[in-house]
Amino acid sequence: MTGVGSHRAEPTPPGSGPGHSHSHAHGDTELEVRPLPRLVLLGVLAAVAVVTVVGVVLLWPDRGEVDRLQGSVGFAAEGTTFPEATVDRVQKACPTPSDGTETDCGQLEVTLAEGPDDGTEVSVGIPPQVAAAGLEEGDRVVLLRTPGADGQPATYGYFEIERSTPLWLVGGLFVLVVVAVARLRGLMALVGLGVAGVVIGGFAVPALLAGESAVPVALVASAAIMFVVLYTTHGLSLRTSAALAGTLAGMVLTAGIGWWAVTSAHLTGVVDEGGQVLSTYAGAVRLQDLLVAAVVIAGLGVLNDVTITQASAVWELRAAAPGLSRARLFTSAMRIGRDHIASTIYTIVFAYAGTSLTLLLAVSLYDRSWLDLLGTEEIAEELVRSFASSIGLVLAVPATTAIAVLTVPGPPDPLEVS
Incomplete structure (x- = not known):
């Protein structure tokens, strides 16, 4: 008889392989429990x-109540999409000039990789912390695309850095290390x-x-x-x-x-x-x-x-x-x-x-x-x-x-x- 109710086993010889019992221990000792x-x-x-x-x-x-609540909070304006883009150039943030002249600091030049404007180059402003995050040419970002009103072209803004690739890599490394060790x-x-x-x-x-x-x-x-x-x-x-x-x-x-x-x-x-x-x-x-x-x-x-x-x-x-x-x-x-x-x-x-x-x-x-x-x-x-x-x-x-x-x-x- 094996499983939870049985704990009688022959002594395990030193150096024998795993699989001789189901217990958690360095020695996997079994005892005859009354x-x-x-x-x-x-x-x-x-x-x-x-x-x-x-x-x-x-x-x-109640799935009806859960379905009603999920998605009930508007994340963005109706019609807004979140296309990915490839970074072409990063303009580091710089202090605002005292004379009020415009600068190209804190800008991200990207090429859209999906959506109706696929292949179009656009420039979007980014917060200083994003500019300092080490973005380089070839990295991927997610933009916020807002449709234009009355035939006007759509506008783009920065939303977030696309991180799925490094996350999958570190997750895969975690699984590999756990199984290997x-x-x-x-x-x-x-x-x-x-x-x-x-x-x-x-x-x-x-x-x-x-x-x-x-x-x-x-x-x-x-x-x-x-x-x-x-x-x-x-x-x-x-x-x-x-x-x-x-x-x-x-x-x-x-x-x-x-x-x-x-x-x-x-x-x-x-x-x-x-x-x-x-x-x-x-x-x-x-x-x-x-x-x-x-x-x-x-x-x-x-x-x-x-x-x-x-x-x-x-x-x-x-x-x-x-x-x-x-x-x-x-x-x-x-x-x-x-x-x-x-x-x-x-x-x-x-x-x-x-x-x-x-x-x-x-x-x-x-x-x-x-x-x-x-x-x-x-x-x-x-x-x-x-x-x-x-x-x-x-x-x-x-x-x-x-x-x-x-x-x-x-x-x-x-x-x-x-």
């Missing part, structure tokens, strides 16, 4: 899986990542747009993602199941702490243009709840990392020291967990700091101290995200460790264990 803890763990996960499926059904968005594990991780994208794009985003409660949507979507991602990437085993249970516990803790922090700090969720657009055109979306949902989803990757590590640590420690009591096994595994917690908290905080670097620089220009500005919506939101995710992450470590310790076999003879 029927009761196996039944309890798998029973709880099965119940959560059923709740997740029911949640998806109940929270499935991690091999089958990496490939399965990419499959899980694709599933996560489908769940978020096909269920979570439409459900949130349709006005479904954001926190339940986030929890249901996150649970669905974790069921697929963990078993796909790390294999069908009780070790993975213990990590999954710890991950689910961490998700619930993160959602509860995030909800309390957001409501206590009275955060509105409207800090940028995106929040303003949602509040104007999608009034059913509760932005406070959306902020909590963002905290839950943002922490999934790191949460998965620490729970898998903790479950693997317990399995390996039990295999190496079968005589340890459960209390000592828990203590030993937590020593590993504490080291992981310290490094992972840095990961979360630095990730948020990196994405908010522009905001941090802008805030430093104001004539008020950092302490005075901590309570502003922009900074408070980032602090709540960091702290709530970190607290949920930290609590998931002892939760996963306890689940794994209660699942693995106990010492052979408790009376002989010191």
Whole structure:
């Protein structure tokens, strides 16, 4: 018998190839788990899986409402198109002359590559930051074409740099490196990542747009993602199941702490243009709840990392020291967990700091101290995200460790264990 319910295997000879088990670990150690803890763990996960499926059904968005909202915000005037063009020459930006004479600075000379004026050369103005972005001859840009009124010729303006080629290249390099280094594990991780994208794009985003409660949507979507991602990437085993249970516990803790922090700090969720657009055109979306949902989803990757590590640590420690009591096994595994917690908290905080670097620089220009500005919506939101995710992450470590310790076999003879 193989799969989640079976964990008896012959010892793997040193140097043998991969594929001898489905667990996540450097040694892929298997243990004979007793029927009761196996039944309890798998029973709880099965119940959560059923709740997740029911949640998806109940929270499935009304496609009519979603279709009405999508595309409801006018991006440009009617008839406007966005043709691509090839850069012929870049005029760097320069200061405006004091005498008011016209200059050709800050201009982009391009040749249209599509549309009714294909092959036509035009000149469009560009912002200084675009001129300084390193555009060269042969690069591609996207223009904004506005039809002329009363027979007048169309006018063109700069819209953005065409970036699809470098994005595809860096994406392809990412896939190549992951598969080359991690091999089958990496490939399965990419499959899980694709599933996560489908769940978020096909269920979570439409459900949130349709006005479904954001926190339940986030929890249901996150649970669905974790069921697929963990078993796909790390294999069908009780070790993975213990990590999954710890991950689910961490998700619930993160959602509860995030909800309390957001409501206590009275955060509105409207800090940028995106929040303003949602509040104007999608009034059913509760932005406070959306902020909590963002905290839950943002922490999934790191949460998965620490729970898998903790479950693997317990399995390996039990295999190496079968005589340890459960209390000592828990203590030993937590020593590993504490080291992981310290490094992972840095990961979360630095990730948020990196994405908010522009905001941090802008805030430093104001004539008020950092302490005075901590309570502003922009900074408070980032602090709540960091702290709530970190607290949920930290609590998931002892939760996963306890689940794994209660699942693995106990010492052979408790009376002989010191």
